[in-house]
Amino acid sequence: MGTNIYAEVWHEDAAVAEEALLQVMQEIERINQMMSTYIDTSEISIINKNAAKQPLVVSVEMFELLTLAQHFSILTDGAFDITYASVGYLYDYKTSKRPENNEIEALLDAIDYNHIQLDKKNTTVYFKHPNVKIDLGGIAKGYAVDNAIEKLQSLGIKHALVTAGGDTRLLGDRVGKPWIVGIRDPRNREKQAVVMPLHDTAVSTSGDYERYFEEDGVRYHHIISPETGKSTHSVQSVSIIGPSSVHNDALATAVFVMGLSDGMGFINSLRAFDAIVMDAERKMHYSNGLQN
Ligand code: AMP
Ligand code: MG
Numbered sequence: 001m002g003t004n005i006y007a008e009v010w011h012e013d014a015a016v017a018e019e020a021l022l023q024v025m026q027e028i029e030r031i032n033q034m035m036s037t038y039i040d041t042s043e044i045s046i047i048n049k050n051a052a053k054q055p056l057v058v059s060v061e062m063f064e065l066l067t068l069a070q071h072f073s074i075l076t077d078g079a080f081d082i083t084y085a086s087v088g089y090l091y092d093y094k095t096s097k098r099p100e101n102n103e104i105e106a107l108l109d110a111i112d113y114n115h116i117q118l119d120k121k122n123t124t125v126y127f128k129h130p131n132v133k134i135d136l137g138g139i140a141k142g143y144a145v146d147n148a149i150e151k152l153q154s155l156g157i158k159h160a161l162v163t164a165g166g167d168t169r170l171l172g173d174r175v176g177k178p179w180i181v182g183i184r185d186p187r188n189r190e191k192q193a194v195v196m197p198l199h200d201t202a203v204s205t206s207g208d209y210e211r212y213f214e215e216d217g218v219r220y221h222h223i224i225s226p227e228t229g230k231s232t233h234s235v236q237s238v239s240i241i242g243p244s245s246v247h248n249d250a251l252a253t254a255v256f257v258m259g260l261s262d263g264m265g266f267i268n269s270l271r272a273f274d275a276i277v278m279d280a281e282r283k284m285h286y287s288n289g290l291q292n
Helices: 014-035 043-050 060-075 082-088 101-110 140-154 245-258 260-268
Strands: 005-010 116-119 124-127 159-164 167-171 179-185 188-198 202-207 212-215 218-221 235-242 274-279 284-286
Touching: 005 014, 014 043, 014 060, 014 140, 014 159, 043 060, 060 082, 060 116, 060 124, 060 245, 082 101, 140 159, 140 167, 140 202, 140 245, 167 179, 167 245, 179 202, 179 235, 188 235, 202 245, 235 245, 235 260, 245 260, 245 274, 260 274
Parallel strands: none
Antiparallel strands: 005 159, 116 124, 159 167, 167 202, 179 188, 202 235, 212 218, 235 274, 274 284
């Protein structure tokens, strides 16, 4: 998944805890093998290769996650859109590679979640536009964390923390104390912008510092506006707090694209979620539910 996985499990029997940690890592690697666009044999790579030719039968698990991604595209009015990858695949942050404006323009109309046709009865996916590519990077880590937490619950674990990159979920508390979850300062690796005592919830952070390169003072980072095919610059970091990591993950990416005022208004309209946003001037903003 191109990121670090961290898990902490508390149980009175050390052998149970060890087994639980092993299962967490195995589950996350299973999802990586399925959803990584860097792996040629992953289901996502096979979809990208074939789904524009004819409807392609996919696994029920993949179908359900694609359906959830579509749901978030509708909910966020297209700010979250896995077809961003139709242009997004032309960026390589490791080698500072980005598409020229004319390359972006030529592919921009392939970004539209309405191009993805999902047939529930046959669990098929079809791309109605020949240049569509999808990438689950904005939702897969949260999905993996939720699955890992479910594994832990099925093993009877009651106190745990699982983090994949910016996506964290907490089971119970840290045995009598809250878990301490930090949000990193987007411009200083060593520092935290906020620390929060939390239990039994989840937090996802999307930032412009995870994958990026700079050119002529412009930061080209991995969160792409589906409207422009380019990274957005109105905020540096967005954290979403809510019960499920997969939902938080999609919403953090979406609010990052929406920017401060639209994004905060949107989160304030949802009952189950809160947001902490650091804007481009590094000022912190909190949703209504966090005002106290
Ligand atoms: P996150 O890791 O959750 O902060 O989300 C960033 C990742 O989501 C990127 O690395 C891309 O894989 C993917 N992504 C970028 N822009 C979008 C977008 N507008 N909608 C959905 N996914 C996106
Ligand atoms: Mg995300």
